[in-house]
Amino acid sequence: MSALNTQIGGDHYRGRAIQPVQYIEANALGFLEGCVIKRLTRHARPTGKGRQDIEKAIHELQLLLELRYPA
Secondary structure, three states, rough: OOOHOOOOOOOOOOOOOOOOHHHHHOOOHHHHHHHHHHHHHHOOOOOOOHHHHHHHHHHHHHHHHHHHHHO
C-alpha cells in the first residue's frame, strides 16, 4: 500500500486530484513554500482551520520574504 493512500487525522489531502506533497516534491519546493501550499490546500475543507490556515500561510510568506529577500 502506498503512503499516499494513508492520511492520519482527516482526509483534506487524500481527496485531491494531486496531493500537496506530490506537488511540493515534484517542484523541489522548500519548507516554507511547502507549508504555504499545504495550508492553502486545506483551509476551506471541513477538516481545515479556515482563517487560521490563511493567517499562518501569510506569516510563512512574510518569513520567506524576510529570510530570502531582505530589504
